[in-house]
Amino acid sequence: MAVGGRADPVLVTGAAGFIGHAVAHRLLERGERVIGVDIVNDYYDPALKEARLSMLSNRAGFTFERADIADAARIAQIVKQAGVKRIVHLAAQAGVRYSLENPFAYQRSNLQGHLSMLEASRHAVGFEHLVYASSSSVYGDKPMGGEGLGEDEAASSPASLYAATKRSGELMSHSYSHLYRFPQTGLRFFTVYGPWGRPDMAIFDFTRKILSGQPIEVYGGGRMARDFTYIDDVVDGVIGALYRPPGDGGHRVLNIGNSHPVGLMDMIRSLERALGREADKIMRPMQPGDVTATFADVSRLKALTGYRPRVMLEEGITRFVEWYQDFYRP
Template identity: 70%
Template structure:
């Protein structure tokens, strides 16, 4: 039986698919290859996966419910990892209807397909730390039972809505689900819209970088290998039938934006030209994951600090883009 991974040409999706293939799983990847960021990067990720035995890539918009339902019925997967989504807090302010289709209709399409798949062991889906909103105490760690009722971006609102839809479907139809609230994921093959990625490009090009929040923001940066460890651990340990379990997945420690920039500067051997800006709409001041529940379920133990992870990203970036 296969594992279906939606968003398989995405950052987390590619790395997760590789890990599943390495342990002998058959993986069916689904991706629509949108042009939210450079499609060539997604194509390169897909090409990397397509060299692997046991992997099949299907180009499909998961919001096309009938087509996705047919795909799930044809493969009768043992599990689905649903990572496909329209990402980006700031982009959601400019292009709100992209989030309606990908994050609401797309999530509902996955749920409908799952309820018609009687042998499905587990649906694992991506939520986001953005659901917690912007509030004091982030440095102490967001907990899963903290309030998540005041999102500050449409992106966050759609991810919270996905969680609520999953609660309803778990109760109605019984199939086990786990929603993972991802904190800031980074590393090789990452997303170009993320700050560390765009900063790297601009520093190498000699362009100034915009430092929002006057440099006072902090994020729970989590290296991709640690994220994949957590996702696989969760996938292998479904909750009881009728449950929609929510878990944080992050590094458990906030790093200041200026610390991240200084680490990049050291890895690149260049100093950034910084232009300080106020907070942008939809941004939050700080994020930090309390991962105690994930540790309890899986034994999760993030290992890679940014002092190690960001240089690994820089090495990949120089190789992939031929940058000096």
């Protein structure tokens, strides 16, 4: 059996999602058994989610449960029956702008769903580690320092409901760790992209529109910057953290980013080069809930796991475009 493989399975929520399916694949490669959980909703194209699941279902050691993480009784049953001791909780209602239109979806998935995972974890026999998805959005809209945003930076002014629910999840986890003493790690993801990505993310959306001859909407006058982080690097961080739980039932938060923010217009130029086409751009003002820039200080994750991002944006975009053109070819 590969390094890391054990008899008890790892539960991965959001297994039909972008990061979840990539994490599940990596765990299977390590010889782990994986139970995937996902409701497979229609927030974006369910066919893309089903295609990700199809890839996982062809791998030995993977089983799938179609379930709503907000259904606490069902989640507890899955955890208990399978003898789960480690959970990677990545299921959530994503999207900053969508939270302006459908706030209760965030209450159900990101608050009630997170509570379901906490309750299932604290009642699991011999439970070892809950790793869960937070977000760089918890920092709010702040000026970036030369070393990026560190985990000790105040996260008390979220700029969107999505960010508020993610910060709330961190606080819920902190209280559960204090009360019940089981190890937890919250991971603050910074703008994840790559093959099999989410259609609502900028690189995916821009690619689709440029190839179909539609104009792209560039918010904030193109002056925004993001710490674009390639999916393989993100998975490195998730797996590294999973196998290194905090001692004494503690709770921690860690950044996962590229630590190399890129301007929105620079990203668009990289995408234009990869596609061999120029985008028709419509400049728009900043949207409610958006932040000006993100920039991760990843020194803590590096010290813990040896984390080092390897894929820079130009290469990552090229890989994404190749996947997109292959997956969506006529």
